Amino acid sequence: MTTTEEAPVLYGAAWSVYVRIARLALEEKHITYDLVEVDVFTETGVPPEHLNRHPFGRIPAFEHGNFHLYETGAIVRYIDDAFPGCKLQPIEPKARAKVNQIVGIMDAYAYRTLVWDIYVERVVSAREGRLANEQKIAAAIPRAAVCLSELTRLSDDRGFLIGDSVTLADLYAAPIFACFMQADESTLLMNGHKKLTDWWQRFAARGSMCRTGA
Numbered sequence: 001m002t003t004t005e006e007a008p009v010l011y012g013a014a015w016s017v018y019v020r021i022a023r024l025a026l027e028e029k030h031i032t033y034d035l036v037e038v039d040v041f042t043e044t045g046v047p048p049e050h051l052n053r054h055p056f057g058r059i060p061a062f063e064h065g066n067f068h069l070y071e072t073g074a075i076v077r078y079i080d081d082a083f084p085g086c087k088l089q090p091i092e093p094k095a096r097a098k099v100n101q102i103v104g105i106m107d108a109y110a111y112r113t114l115v116w117d118i119y120v121e122r123v124v125s126a127r128e129g130r131l132a133n134e135q136k137i138a139a140a141i142p143r144a145a146v147c148l149s150e151l152t153r154l155s156d157d158r159g160f161l162i163g164d165s166v167t168l169a170d171l172y173a174a175p176i177f178a179c180f181m182q183a184d185e186s187t188l189l190m191n192g193h194k195k196l197t198d199w200w201q202r203f204a205a206r207g208s209m210c211r212t213g214a
Contacts, residue, residue: 008079009034011050012059015214017115018072019060020175025076027208028166029085073103076168088168099162102154102169106176110147113140114180122183137185144180144189152193161199166206174203178213 008026010033012019019035026033038059040046046057053061054070062069064082069075080088090096117140121132151173155161161169177200180186190197203209 006065007032007034008062008064009036010075011036011038011053011061011063013037013039014212016059017111017175017179018058020178020212020214021072021171022060022062022075022079023212024171024174024208025079025088025168027211028088028171029079029083031079031083031085073107076171080168086165088166088171090163090167095163098154099167099169102151102161103172105147105150105154106172109143110151110173110176113143113147114176118144118183118185119179122185123179141185141189144185148189148193148196152196155195155199157195159199159202170199170203174200174209178204178209 008031010019010022010026012022012035014020014035014037023033023035038047038050038061040050040057040059050059050061051057053063053068056070058070060070060072060075062075062078064078069078076088090099117136121137125132151161155169156163158164160166161173181190181200
């Protein structure tokens with residue numbers, strides 16, 4: 001029988017933004033867990049045993065005793081509901097809706113724009129000795145500006161993105177910002193977003209962020 005005392009297992013790569021989101025949820029709730037590294041970008045493709053955990057070949061996948069999950073949103077909400085500790089989802093309906101709205105923005109718009117189109121092209125390409133795709137970066141900048149403007153508009157002034165304690169909104173945004181803020185473009189794009197800058201500086205220093213750095 002599955003109990004909350006059994007240590008959950010997370011399958012994925014430490015460098016992955018979405019694996020880090022799940023790890024942050026576990027860390028913030030002080031849950032002991034195992035991270036099993038899985039490389040889904042090998043020359044031979046996704047390891048067959050991982051396809052049994054995640055038929056779409058993505059990361060992370062999650063196990064808690066005999067209970068299995070994939071999809072980060074499902075994983076972090078299960079972690080929040082199944083384990084004791086701080087609550088990562090507000091009880092009040094409007095606050096919870098705003099958290100879910102920010103999660104949706106990060107998922108649907110910010111991740112691709114801030115991570116793949118800006119961070120990967122500007123930072124990772126240089127690290128790997130490749131030329132950046134300047135057209136892709138230039139096309140991403142207006143979309144990035146909208147993402148940052150909306151995060152600023154929707155967020156509170158109470159220490160976290162929504163409310164006065166950590167929520168899934170912070171956990172989704174922080175790993176994306178950890179990548180994006182390494183790109184030169186972030187300096188100009190963050191200009192005028194002091195509330196968001198202050199949030200990032202505070203959240204980047206949290207123990208959970210330090211413990212989950214790739």
